[in-house]
Amino acid sequence: xxxxxxxxxxxxxxxxxxxxxxxxxxxxxxxxxxxxxxxxxxxxxxxxxxxxxxxxxxxxxxxxxxxxxxxxxxxxxxxxxxxxxxxxxxxxxxxxxxxxxxxxxxxxxxxxxxxxxxxxxxxxxxxxxxxxxxxxxxxxx
Amino acid sequence: xxxxxxxxxxxxxxxxxxxxxxxxxxxxxxxxxxxxxxxxxxxxxxxxxxxxxxxxxxxxxxxxxxxxxxxxxxxxxxxxxxxxxxxxxxxxxxxxxxxxxxxxxxxxxxxxxxxxxxxxxxxxxxxxxxxxxxxxxxxxxxxxxxxxxxxxxxxxxxxxxxxxxxxxxxxxxxxxxxxxxxxxxxxxxxxxxxxxxxxxxxxxxxxxxxxxxxxxxxxxxxxxxxxxxxxxxxxxxxxxxxxxxxxxxxxxxxxxxxxxxxxxxxxxxxxxxxxxxxxxxxxxxxxxxxxxxxxxxxxxxxxxxxxxxxxxxxxxxxxxxxxxxxxxxxxxxxxxxxxxxxxxxxxxxxxxxxxxxxxxxxxxxxxxxxxxxxxxxxxxxxxx
Numbered sequence: 391x392x393x394x395x396x397x398x399x400x401x402x403x404x405x406x407x408x409x410x411x412x413x414x415x416x417x418x419x420x421x422x423x424x425x426x427x428x429x430x431x432x433x434x435x436x437x438x439x440x441x442x443x444x445x446x447x448x449x450x451x452x453x454x455x456x457x458x459x460x461x462x463x464x465x466x467x468x469x470x471x472x473x474x475x476x477x478x479x480x481x482x483x484x485x486x487x488x489x490x491x492x493x494x495x496x497x498x499x500x501x502x503x504x505x506x507x508x509x510x511x512x513x514x515x516x517x518x519x520x521x522x523x524x525x526x527x528x529x530x531x
Numbered sequence: 532x533x534x535x536x537x538x539x540x541x542x543x544x545x546x547x548x549x550x551x552x553x554x555x556x557x558x559x560x561x562x563x564x565x566x567x568x569x570x571x572x573x574x575x576x577x578x579x580x581x582x583x584x585x586x587x588x589x590x591x592x593x594x595x596x597x598x599x600x601x602x603x604x605x606x607x608x609x610x611x612x613x614x615x616x617x618x619x620x621x622x623x624x625x626x627x628x629x630x631x632x633x634x635x636x637x638x639x640x641x642x643x644x645x646x647x648x649x650x651x652x653x654x655x656x657x658x659x660x661x662x663x664x665x666x667x668x669x670x671x672x673x674x675x676x677x678x679x680x681x682x683x684x685x686x687x688x689x690x691x692x693x694x695x696x697x698x699x700x701x702x703x704x705x706x707x708x709x710x711x712x713x714x715x716x717x718x719x720x721x722x723x724x725x726x727x728x729x730x731x732x733x734x735x736x737x738x739x740x741x742x743x744x745x746x747x748x749x750x751x752x753x754x755x756x757x758x759x760x761x762x763x764x765x766x767x768x769x770x771x772x773x774x775x776x777x778x779x780x781x782x783x784x785x786x787x788x789x790x791x792x793x794x795x796x797x798x799x800x801x802x803x804x805x806x807x808x809x810x811x812x813x814x815x816x817x818x819x820x821x822x823x824x825x826x827x828x829x830x831x832x833x834x835x836x837x838x839x840x841x842x843x844x845x846x847x848x849x850x851x852x853x854x855x856x857x858x859x860x861x862x863x864x865x866x867x868x869x870x871x872x873x874x875x876x877x878x879x880x881x882x883x884x885x886x887x888x889x890x891x892x893x894x895x896x897x898x899x900x901x902x903x904x905x906x907x908x909x910x911x912x913x914x915x
Contacts, residue, residue: 403664431774433661439772459682459779461674463666464724465731467653476671484775488662488901501682 402490405522409434410509411450417509418450419524421485432485451487455479457505457526458486462494477526479505490525498528506530537631539749541759542913544573545870549707550740550858554647558590559601562643562741566602569639573745574755577603580745581635584626586612586619586642587862589649598641613862616809616897617767618642619742620865620909624765626746631762636747642866643741651737654861662901669899670734670812674726676779677814681728683780684829688728692719693835694813695732695855701842702852704883709736709858719813733813733855740860742867758877763890763912766792770903777904785809785822785896788908793824796912798890800824803846803912805875805885806892807868810853819894820848847885850875861897865909868893876915890914 411418421432426443432451437444460477463470475491477499487507491499505526512521546568553561570577583604585595595609612622619642626638649655653670656663677691696716702708714732722732752759768788777783793799800823808823810816817831825846826834834840840848851857851871854864872891874880891913898906 402666403661429774439774458776459675459679461671461678461729462724462727463668463671463674464726465653465670466666466668467655470666474666476666476675478675478779480776486774486776488665488667490666501678 402523402525404512405509405524407519410522413450417511417522418453419487419507419509420448421451421483423447423449430483430485432487449483451483451485451507452481453507455481455487455505455507457499457501457503459501460491460499475499477505479507479526492525492527503528538633540627540630540746540762541749541752542744542762542869542873543575543747543752543756543759544569544571544745545743545873546572547707547742547867547870548740550709550738550860550867552647553645553739556645556739558594558643558645559598561645561739562598562641562743563602565741565743566598566639566641569743569745572756573747575637575745575747579637580604580607580639582608582610582626582629582638584610584612584622584638584640586614586622586640586865587644588613588615588618589861590643590645594643595641598643604639614898614907614909616811616859616861617865617895617907617909618862620869620893620895620911621767621907623744623866623869623911624767624909627762627765630746630748638746639743640746640866641741641743642863644860644862645739646737646860647739649737654737656899660901663899667899668726670726670729672899673812673814674729676818677728677812679779680814680817686832688720689716690832690835691728691733691813692716694810694816695719697835697841698810698816698849698853698855701850701883702856704842704881705852705857708852708856709738710852710856729812729814735811735854735859738858738860740858740863740867742863742870744866744869744873758915760873760876760913760915763798763914764792764796765911766795766909768908770898770900770906772902774902780818781828782818782822782896783904784908785819785894788910789823789894792910792912798912802890803892804888804890805847805850805872806894807849807851807853807871808894809896810849810855811859811897813855816848816853823892823894842883842885850880850883850885865893865895868895869911869913872913876913
């Protein structure tokens with residue numbers, strides 16, 4: 391088993407190089423914008439999921455959003471370490487992202503609070519493309 | 532959708548096994564008692580069944596064939612339906628279409644699931660899904676709905692717990708329910724945490740179960756049975772993909788499915804006497820009261836508090852105990868609900884009988900998939 395595979399089960403979905411903007415070392419998730427119907431969506435795809443146009447472009451998504459709802463999970467399939475937090479974050483682009491919360495401190499999380507998306511680089515494996523993961527933070531930095 | 536060329540269809544016979552954990556039984560041994568009794572109840576000879584529709588979500592290939600082999604029904608056309616929690620309701624709908632169109636006369640519909648073979652815990656979801664691969668589980672999705680619901684309407688966890696209390700009151704009267712003892716708000720809230728604010732007693736149990744019905748044309752039903760129950764309407768919807776800010780308090784797929792169905796059959800929520808809805812979690816029952824039009828958004832709690840949806844109330848919801856108490860063997864639940872409503876309308880429900888019930892509805896929805904409210908929703912209305 392590779393290091394990445396060992397890493398995956400506890401942390402969450404791996405995001406490929408093609409799904410992250412690394413400009414100026416400021417990591418951001420990439421979403422899609424359809425030039426035909428103007429839809430915006432996540433994650434990266436080769437065509438518009440609404441109108442099937444191939445005239446689509448990647449757009450860097452905001453790193454700040456509104457926590458629409460969240461929960462702390464205490465019972466989950468074996469691969470997850472419990473407890474962990476999950477949430478839906480609404481971005482200014484009109485896109486909602488699902489992800490894990492950085493911690494399960496009750497006082498850190500509130501419905502409609504401002505939260506931050508952090509994209510981090512995963513442990514690098516020699517000769518393999520870089521992989522990333524993202525999670526939500528309750529405060530900046 | 533117009534059904535002008537369809538003929539009327541009735542449920543002739545029905546049966547259900549008590550739900551529970553039966554790891555020692557095979558899938559077909561779970562289903563066989565329900566099949567045999569439903570056939571007997573229907574007055575239709577086994578050799579006159581022209582097609583079998585089997586709904587199951589997690590039983591693997593050929594569940595219908597495995598059951599048919601052990602029930603003397605092999606050789607006829609068999610359709611296996613998978614639509615998550617709506618699997619066997621979808622199977623029922625396909626059977627209804629076949630009989631209503633005149634293609635066949637008599638069909639057997641089975642809902643069956645053996646969750647005990649999965650080893651317990653939460654239902655396994657598609658690992659390729661972008662939310663599931665980040666830790667989404669079904670209780671988590673409903674917990675986030677609950678969190679937003681409580682936040683926006685100012686309701687409390689006590690209000691959620693009361694749904695389970697009501698469910699257990701009904702389940703205590705159902706000899707086939709997985710949980711048959713009453714409970715209290717305190718007990719519900721003190722039970723193990725699953726996904727805040729949802730505790731264990733606010734989740735349906737995993738388990739095994741089977742249910743079966745025989746359907747046929749309404750015009751010759753009286754040749755076979757004295758109390759056929761007519762299928763007034765059937766509707767199936769799939770999730771609509773959204774990338775934006777979905778309102779989690781309004782289960783869009785259920786609203787769309789039931790609105791289209793009410794329109795088709797010319798009936799509304801005010802016409803219903805009894806219904807079984809998808810109460811997989813406490814919050815679910817409240818959301819579906821509102822989605823099915825029983826009350827205004829946010830008022831679901833009122834219906835629990837004033838007894839409207841409890842036995843003896845104006846519109847009884849989940850008299851069987853629902854998924855919370857009767858159990859929710861995923862693919863079996865659609866037909867299980869239909870058996871409950873059919874028997875209610877026939878006046879055969881014993882201590883949990885809803886007085887003078889004439890029109891009833893069944894509602895299942897589910898399939899946790901990113902981008903959808905839910906993957907599928909299937910609703911039926913029955914009448915006598």
